[in-house]
Amino acid sequence: MLINILLGVLIFGYAGWTLYRFVRKSKEGKCAGCSIKNSCKSACDAQLEEQKAPL
Amino acid sequence: MNIALAGNPNTGKTSLFNILTGSYEYVGNWTGVTVEKKVGVLKNKVGRLIDLPGIYSLNPLSRDEGVATQFLLSEDFSLILNIVDAAQIERNLYLTIQLLEYGRPMVIGLNMIDVAKSRGFQIDAKNLSKRLLGSPIVPIVARTGKGCDQLAANFQAMKERKVEPLFIDYGPELEQAVGTLIERLNHVELPSKRWMALQFFEGNSLVRELLQKHIASSELTALFEQTEQQVISGKTGIKNLQQHIRSVRGDVIRAILSDCLTRTKEVEYTFSETVDQIVTNKYLGIPIFLLFMFLIFKFTFDWVGTPLSDLLDAFFSGPLTEWLTQALVAVGASDFIQAVLLNGIVAGVGGVLVFVPQIFMLFFLISFIEDSGYMARVAMVMDKLMEMIGLNGKAFIPMIIGFGCNVPGVMAARTIEQPKERLLTIILTPLMSCSARLSVYSLFVGAFFTQHQALIVLSLYLLGIVVALGLAKIFSSTLLKQSSSMFVVELPPYRFPQWRTLMRSTWEKGKGFIRKAGTFIFGGSVVIWFLSYAGPGGLNVDMNNSYLAMIGGLIAPLFAPLGFGTWQAGAALLTGFLAKEVVVSTMNIIYVAPDLATLQGTMANFYSPLSAYSFMVFLLLYVPCLATVAVIKKETASARWTWFSIGYALMIAYLIALMIYWGGKFLGFQ
Known part of the structure; x- marks a missing residue:
């Protein structure tokens, strides 16, 4: 019984946490939500928002 | 003393900057543009070096290129360090002359002198220096640092010298x-x-x-x-x-x-020039590009990727599941825990992980093409086509990056100067088939198109490109009318990529996919499994009566005209908005299959090849994933354009899938 509760808490706890983190990161957009952010040479350098040419 | 470092693009300016300066004193942006401004202190401490963006002429084509002119007009500096590519000296001197006309002391670093020699160029530096107002000219190899000390030794003396501007008689x-x-x-x-x-x-x-x-x-x-x-x-x-x-x-x-x-010798054409005559040829350019894409998918699916995937699948469904079951039984886990682990996590996460070999193969080949120098040619080849539809070749680069992941693709659109062209590129880049979608194609082509896997996937990638180009034409002549802009690209010489770099960039690109499987796909799988396990009737219900079936069933009738009006398809597409790989997890969970072959067999009960193709087309186009939507919102800074990019994608996906399904039926496909 104990092992079942332990496994259940671990699995569902971890699942909930990953989902929460994913949605939060995706909403940040940009590099945080990108799956290749570490290798990306194109756009992930520290560019400041206000220095972007306005649309 | 401030020294401005100026030169053409790709002349080794950054290498020289790094060699001459110890550390960055400042890294930031030039005001108003997205060009990095780098300032460093010279190693011999005589002054600071300011890196100007690489340009061919002081007369700017774009705002980014105006940085150098703006610098000359407004900033205080005492010396210009001009780096000149000896192998391209005629073109490089054009900028040198303009800088000399400005009338500041100049030191010239004649870079790539080794390359120039191998091409048979012999440059009389002494004589050249005399002709260029006595500016010291030092032959260097910036890559290795050869000659850079002698170059730096000239700064102090030159600073004191008074120079007159170069005078050219213009008639x-x-x-x-x-x-x-x-x-x-x-x-x-x-x-x-x-x-x-x-x-x-x-x-x-x-x-x-x-x-x-x-x-x-x-x-x-x-x-x-x-x-x-x-x-x-x-x-x-x-x-x-x-x-x-x-x-x-x-x-x-x-x-x-x-x-x-x-x-000293006549080299008619360099190797790169000879190759370019063929691959950037007016008529052959695009067919050659298509051929390369076809080969990429042949490698990814038929030749290397799929056999490896099968091995991995055999391991997941065989030994791994067996060990896990035994371990769970041994510790006395309940049926519920066994079900969530085996039917939820192993099915959902494992189902995505089996496609790792294909994804890595694709990334490896993309890295190869990038590093070999062919990518720049692709942009050039596409420029003609892109011009016809109101964009230019530069816009194709974010789209190519989008093949890996749409998020950096959208962000790469920042390099486009024209605001409307940039907006257009941002909203069209999500139509590029990203690597997450590849796992879904892998699943379907393995089930329905075993003989022509590469061809079917190629057709989907091309469909993405064609739809993007078609919409670009429509949008640029209606919503986003604009003046055209110019596209200049420097073609680097071809080279065989280094294995180490290739491996590293493949791993860098692909590891995100594995990490995602361990985190988000894991969480998603647990939730999806639970929704399929629970229903209004309690736990462990028949899946057709589960919450997931209810949710999927709500939108399923909408998809009936497209050939896949089942609750399973509806549920998979809904979850796919979060991340496209989740579609695969969802299918693995709802079709409860112990291995890939069984899953693909089960799917045959729900799809015909034609409706499977229609499903893939819909999935390719239907809506950007959550992360992409967020980045579109950030980059356009407009909720209206963000909703537009979701809305038009849904409509176009529905329309095209409908046309393909009914068109296919009409032509007698099943």
Whole structure:
């Protein structure tokens, strides 16, 4: 019984946490939500928002 | 002392900067543009080095290129360090001449002297220096640092020297107009008035802006037009002032080089030039690009990727599941825990992980193409086509990046200067088939198109491109009308990529996919499994009565005309909005299959090949994933355009899937 509760808490706890983190990161957009952010040479350098040419 | 480092793009400017300076004193952006500004302290401590963006001419094509001119106009510096590519000396001297006309002391680093020698160029540096106002010229190899110390040794002495601007005679008409303009500027303090006048007549918009502060715009226009008339009248082949100035400078450069450059051997074409004659050929360029894409998918699916995936699948469904079951039984886990682990996590996460070999293969080949120098050619080949639809070749680069992941693709659109072209590129890049979608294709082509896997996937990628180009044409001639802009790309020489770099960039690109499987896909799988396990009737219900079936069933009727109106398809597509890989997890969970082959067999009960293709097309186009939507919102800073990019994608996906399904039926496909 104990092992079942332990496994259940671990699995569902971890699942909930990953989902929460994913949605939060995706909403940040940009590099945080990108799956290749570490290798990306194109756009992930520290560019400041206000220095972007306005649309 | 401030030293400005100027030169053409790809001349080794960054290498030289790194060698000459110890550390960055400042890294930031030039005001108003997205170009990195780097300032470093020279190793011999005599001053600071400011890295200007690489340019071919001081007359800017885009705002980014205007940085150098703006620098000359407004900042304080005592010396110009000009880096010149010895192998491309004729083109490079064009900038050198403009800088010399400005009239500041200059030191020239003659880079890639080794490459120039191998091409049979022998440059008489002493003589060249004499012809360029005595500016010291030091042959260097910036890559290795050879000669850079001698180069730096010249800075102190040159700083003290007083130099006159280089004088070139541009012919009586232009000279007279230059004289008039200088006279009009008599009362104002400006750096190098003759240089300003010449830049003005060459059409430099930044210089014109500055002049307008002192002279009325109408007067400037009148002077410009009148001079242009005088200069071009009677000359054949010269259509405007800019062309006249260019041609005079070209003559000067050729005269200088005829004295200082000897060619010891005639190399007709370099290897890269020979290859380029074929791969960037007007007619062959695009077919060759398509052939490369086809080969990429052949490797990814038929030749390497799929056999490896099968091995991995055999391991997941065989030994791994067995061990896990035994372990769970041994510790006395309940049925519920066993079900969530085996039917939820192993099915959902494992189902995505089996496609790791294919994803890595694709990334490996993309890295190969990037590093070999072919990618720049692709942009060039596409430029003609892109121009016809109101974009230019530059817009194709974010799209290619989008093949890996749409998020950096959308962000790469920042390099596009024209605001409307940039917006257009941002909203169309999500149509590029990203690697997450590849796992879904893998699942379906393995089930329904075993004989033609590469061809079917190629067709989907092409469909994405064609739809993007078609919509670009429509949008650019209706919603987003604009003036066209120019596209300049430097073609780096071809080279065989280094294995180490290739491996590293493949891993860097692909590891995100694995990490995602361990985190988000894991969480998603647990939730999806639970929704399929629970229903209004309690736990462990028949899946057709589960919550997931209810949710999927709500939207399923909408998809019936497209050939896949099942609750399973509806549920998979809904979850796919979070991340496209989740579609695969969802299918693995709801079709409860122990391995890939069984899953693909089960799917045959729900899809025909035609409806499977229609499903893939819908999935390709239907809506950008959550992360992409967020980045579109950030980059456009407009909720309206963000909703637009979701809305048009849904409509176009529905329309095209509908056409394919019914068109296919009409043609007799099943």
